[in-house]
Amino acid sequence: EVQVLESGGGLVQPGGSLRVSCAASGLTFSSFGMSWVRQAPGKGLEWVSTISATGDSTYYSDSVKGRFTLSRDNSKKTVYLQMNSLRAEDTAVYYCAKGLYYMDVWGQGTTVTVSS
């Protein structure tokens, strides 16, 4: 069974940094793109970032471009979302999902709260 598991969420002050991780199992990890999608409290889904299978290509929403960096370690079957210069509006549940275009396996999410 393919599974993804996020970790690393928490409370951070505005302007701070946080790195969330996503570990995958049950798949040939290096063959698949991976994405992050977030959901602010009571709101809908917002795409954040996507990385290609090899890690050579990364894509970001305008709302996080220049602040967030997505990377992957295929030997560890893990993707990392480094979030810098965090703002209150980045508060959300962050979901990791398998997929480059559409997302067919989702984790349960990790909560990031940006507040002083």
Add this chain to the structure above:
Amino acid sequence: EIVMTQSPATLSVSPGERATLSCRASQSVSSYLAWYQQKPGQAPRLLIYGAATRATGIPARFSGSGSGTEFTLTISSLQSEDFAVYYCQQYNNWPPITFGQGTRLEIK
């Protein structure tokens, strides 16, 4: 950026009846359209991709149709576990990948 608009915002349907959810794109996305279901406190689940292809394990009562700018998700006979929020998502012209704002399907 392609804007996805879902209607209605809330749909009230009785169990056993048919539900029809709509999704409109601000420009053509061909058939690069996915549908997701999300229940409270849970992650989204992929239902449909390619506008009409059911994902693995999705019951046959879920069907998708449409192309270009107009899409429909139909649930033929609603079961209690189908009451949830449904999102459409385009992946034709990205980045960015964009989602609709969601349709809440509630019990009538």
